[in-house]
Amino acid sequence: MIATIVDTTALLETIVAAFVAGLGVMFTFSLAILGVSGSIEANRNGQRLQAAFYVALAVLGTLATIAAITLGLIIMVG
Amino acid sequence: MTEADLILYIVVATALVFDFTNGFHDTANVVATSISTRAMSPRLAVVYAAVLNFAGAFISLEVAATVADAVVDASAITPTVVFAGLTGAISWNLLTWYFGLPSSSSHALIGGVVGAAFAAAGAGAVHGDGVLSKVMIPAVVAPVLAFVVGALAIVICYRMLGRQRPGPVTRGFRFGQIISGGMLALAHGTNDAQKTMGIIALALIAHGSLEQGADPPVWVIVSAATAIALGTYTGGWRIIRTMGTRIIKMDAAQGFSAQGAGAAVIMASSHFGFPLSTTHVISGGVMGAGAGKRLSAVRWGVAGNILAAWLLTLPAAAAIGAVTYGVAHLFGDGAAGPAVIAAVGIALYFVTIVQRARKGQPVPG
Numbered sequence: 001m002i003a004t005i006v007d008t009t010a011l012l013e014t015i016v017a018a019f020v021a022g023l024g025v026m027f028t029f030s031l032a033i034l035g036v037s038g039s040i041e042a043n044r045n046g047q048r049l050q051a052a053f054y055v056a057l058a059v060l061g062t063l064a065t066i067a068a069i070t071l072g073l074i075i076m077v078g
Numbered sequence: 079m080t081e082a083d084l085i086l087y088i089v090v091a092t093a094l095v096f097d098f099t100n101g102f103h104d105t106a107n108v109v110a111t112s113i114s115t116r117a118m119s120p121r122l123a124v125v126y127a128a129v130l131n132f133a134g135a136f137i138s139l140e141v142a143a144t145v146a147d148a149v150v151d152a153s154a155i156t157p158t159v160v161f162a163g164l165t166g167a168i169s170w171n172l173l174t175w176y177f178g179l180p181s182s183s184s185h186a187l188i189g190g191v192v193g194a195a196f197a198a199a200g201a202g203a204v205h206g207d208g209v210l211s212k213v214m215i216p217a218v219v220a221p222v223l224a225f226v227v228g229a230l231a232i233v234i235c236y237r238m239l240g241r242q243r244p245g246p247v248t249r250g251f252r253f254g255q256i257i258s259g260g261m262l263a264l265a266h267g268t269n270d271a272q273k274t275m276g277i278i279a280l281a282l283i284a285h286g287s288l289e290q291g292a293d294p295p296v297w298v299i300v301s302a303a304t305a306i307a308l309g310t311y312t313g314g315w316r317i318i319r320t321m322g323t324r325i326i327k328m329d330a331a332q333g334f335s336a337q338g339a340g341a342a343v344i345m346a347s348s349h350f351g352f353p354l355s356t357t358h359v360i361s362g363g364v365m366g367a368g369a370g371k372r373l374s375a376v377r378w379g380v381a382g383n384i385l386a387a388w389l390l391t392l393p394a395a396a397a398i399g400a401v402t403y404g405v406a407h408l409f410g411d412g413a414a415g416p417a418v419i420a421a422v423g424i425a426l427y428f429v430t431i432v433q434r435a436r437k438g439q440p441v442p443g
Contacts, residue, residue, distance in 0.1 A: 007211050010350040014216075015223055017349070022227035022342035023234060025258075026335060030238040033250035037242040069257065072342075076137050076268070076349055 025068050032061030082285055084413040085157040088420050089281040092164045094305040097274035099171070100183045101131060101309025104270065107360040108263050108310065115333040117255035126256075127263040128311035134267025135303030139293050140351035141269055145276025148208035148351070149188055152283045152290045154199040158406050160281040161416040162197070165423060166190025166399025170391065172430060182355035182387055186395040187273055188213050191280070193396030197403040216352035217388060220343055221362030228339035228366025235331045236371070251330035258337035265344035266356050267306055273353050274302040332367040339363035358387070 035058025042051035108131075109123040118126065146152060167183065167190035174181035188209070195203040239247050275294045278301075282288035288295070328336070340356075340363035347354050365381060406415030 007350075010352075011215065011219065014343075014346045014350050014352065015219070017346035018223050018227055018339075018343045019230075021346065022231055022339045025338055025342075026231035026234050027238075029250075029254050029334070030235050033247055033254075034238055034242065036250060037239070037246040040246055041243070065257075069261065072345065073137075076345055 021068070021072055025065060028061050028064035028068060030061070032058050032065060035059070035061055081412045082157065085161065085416050086281055086285045086287070088413070088416045089157050089161045089164065090278055090301075092161060092168070092420060093274050093277045093281070094301060096164055096168055096183070096187070096277075097271060097302055097305035098309035098312075099168070100270050100274070101128075101306035101311075102313035103171075103183065103309075104266060104356060105310045105313035107357055108266050109259070111328065111333040111337055111364065112255050112259040115252060115255060115328060115330040117252040117259065117330060117333065123259065124311060126260060127266075128307045130260050130263035131267035131271070131310045132303045132307035134264040135271035135275075135299060135306065137264070137268045138348050139272065139275070139299075141272035141348055141353045142275040142279060142294055143291075144208075144212050144351040144353055145188070145191075145273050146279040146283065146294075147291060148212050149205055150191055150195040150280070151199075151203045151205060152280060154203040155195060155280055155284045156198065156411075157281050157284045158411065158416055159194045159198045159403060160191065160277060160284060161419075162194035162403035162406055163187070163191030163399045164277060165402040165419055166193055166395045166397075168423065168427075169398045169402070170395040172427065174391075182217075182357060182391050184270070184273055184353050184355045185213070185217060185387070185391040187277065188353065189392040189395030190399035190402075191277070192392075193399030194403040196396070197400035198407075212352060214392070216347060216354060217358070220347055220352070220354045221358040224339045224343045224359045224362035225366035225369070227342060228336050228363040229370035230366075231335040231339055232332055232367045232370030235335060239331070248330050251334045254334045255330060255337060258334050258341060261341035261345070262337045262360070263310075265341045265348065267303065268348045269344050269354055269356055271302045271306045272348070274305065275299060276353075278302070328364070328367065332371060335370070336360070336363040336367040339366060355387075 035054045035056070038054035039051045039058060042048075042054055105124065105127065108127045109118075109120070112118045112123045113120050117123075164187070167186035170186045170190070171181055171183055192204050192209060275298050278298045279288060279292075279294040282295075282298075283290050340360040343359050343363070344354060344356055347359075402419060406419055409415035409418060
C-alpha cells in the first residue's frame with residue numbers, strides 16, 4: 001500500500017544522488033588536498049618524481065571536484 | 079480594487095514575511111559551520127550566504143509545484159484558505175520560538191495549509207498521498223540520509239588524509255568550505271524560497287490569476303528570492319553578535335563534510351520536488367560529521383528535539399490553520415477576516431520580538 005503511494009523511484013534516486021554527490025565530492029577534494037600536501041612534503045625531501053606525481057594528483061582531484069559540482073548544478077538547472 | 083484583490087495582496091505580503099523570517103531564522107544553519115572553522119569571516123559569510131540564497135531561488139521550480147499542486151487540491155482552495163494556512167505556520171513558528179521548542183518552518187507551512195484546506199473544504203481537498211509521499215516520508219528520510227552521508231564522508235576524509243600534516247589539510251578544507259558553504263546556501267535558497275513561491279502560486283490560482291499547473295510568474299520568483307536573501311542578511315548580524323557561544327566546534331574537514339552532505343541532500347531533494355526542513359537536514363549533516371569522528375560527539379538531545387519537531391509540527395500547524403480559517407470565516411468570505419487577523423498577528427509579532435529582545439533571549443532557528 002505504502003509502496004504504491006510513495007514515489008519510490010524518486011526517493012531512491014534522491015538517496016543515490018545524495019550519496020554520489022556528498023561522498024564523491026569529498027573523495028575528489030580529499031584527493032586534491034592529498035596531492036597538495038604530498039607535493040609539499042616531497043619537494044621538502046627533494047623527491048622530484050614523487051612531487052610531480054602528487055601535483056598531478058592535486059590537479060586531477062581539483063578538476064574532478066569542479067566537474068562534479070558543475071555537473072550537479074547543470075542537472076539541477078535542467 | 080476588488081475584495082478578492084485585497085485578500086490576495088494580504089496573502090502575498092504574509093507569504094513574503096514568512097519567507098523573510100525563514101531566511102532570518104536559518105542563517106545560523108547556513109553560515110555557522112564556515113565561521114566556526116574560520117573558513118570565512120562572519121561578515122563575508124553572511125553576505126555570501128544571502129547572495130547565494132537569492133541565486134538558489136532561480137535554480138528549480140519542482141518544490142513550488144509540489145506545494146501548489148501535490149499537497150492540496152488547488153481547485154478547492156480560496157485565498158482565505160491560503161492565508162489561514164500561512165497564519166497557522168507563522169503562529170506555530172512563533173509559539174515554538176517563544177517556548178524554545180524546535181520547529182520546522184517547512185513542515186509548519188505544509189501543516190497550516192493542509193489544516194486550513196481541511197477546515198474549508200473537507201478531507202477531499204487534501205491530497206493525503208501527496209502529503210505522505212512528498213512531505214512526511216522525505217521528512218524522515220532526509221535528515222537520516224544527511225547524517226549517514228556526513229559520517230561516511232568524514233570517514234573517507236580521515237582515511238585518505240589521516241597521515242598528512244594537519245596544516246595543509248586544514249587550509250585546504252577551509253578553502254573547500256567556501257565552496258561547500260556556497261553550495262549549502264544555494265541549496266537552502268532553492269528549497270526554502272520555492273515553498274513561498276508555491277504558496278503564492280496557490281493564492282494566484284485561487285484568485286484566478288494563474289492556471290493550475292502553471293509555473294509561478296517571474297515577479298513571484300524574484301520577490302521570494304529577495305525576501306529570503308534579505309532575511310538571511312538581516313538574521314546574520316544577530317548571529318555575528320552571538321558567535322562563540324552557540325556554535326558547534328568542529329574541524330574544517332568536518333565542516334566541509336557536514337555542509338557537503340547537507341547541500342547534496344537538499345539539492346537532490348529539490349530536484350525531485352521534495353519540500354524539506356533544511357534545518358533538520360543540516361543538523362543531520364553536522365551530527366553525522368561529528369559521529370564519523372567520535373560517536374559521543376553527537377548531541378543526541380538535538381536528535382531528540384528533531385524527532386519531537388517531526389511529531390508535533392505538522393498536526394499542530396494544521397490545527398492552528400484550521401482554527402484560523404474558522405475565525406476568518408466568522409467575518410464572512412471577504413477581506414475582513416484576513417485583514418483583522420493580519421493586523422492582530424503583526425501587532426503580536428512585534429510585541430513578542432520586543433519582549434524577547436528585552437530579556438536578551440535568542441531567536442531560535
